[in-house]
Amino acid sequence: MSRIPLAVRVFVARRAHHRCEYCRSSEECTGQAFTVDHILAEALGGTDSPDNLGWCCFWxxxxxxARREARDPISGEIVALYHPRLDRWTDHFRWSRGALTILGRTPTGRATIDALRLNRPTLVRARRAWGKQAKHPR
Ligand SMILES: [Zn+2]
Structure with a gap:
């Protein structure tokens, strides 16, 4: 169990509107309890400050x-992963037509999509179902 105080967990979840700050899935749609993510991992010196915490689905x-960097699949360069507190999602990502997949706008966006597998097949199937029910969190 996390040692992050409940009040902080609630704050982080509400700040994210109960959506994963990476893949944008909603807890309501998935039926899964999300978790607090140390954006900069504790192993790398990340703290429990809300400025270093994000709301994140299990996968x-x-x-x-514990990564903070990954390879941009186009340039091959190692770049910073998307940082939910410092970066704006729409600066680095956009939805494909039909909103089934997330496309990278930047090296950071592309590297994050690859590293976190933001278009994993189960998620794409779920987005298709959510779209049919007008539940897509986008
Ligand atoms: Zn996610």
């Missing part, structure tokens, strides 16, 4: 691990 958190 984004699992794929992110």
């Amino acid at each position: 984004c958190n699992a794929f992110k691990q």
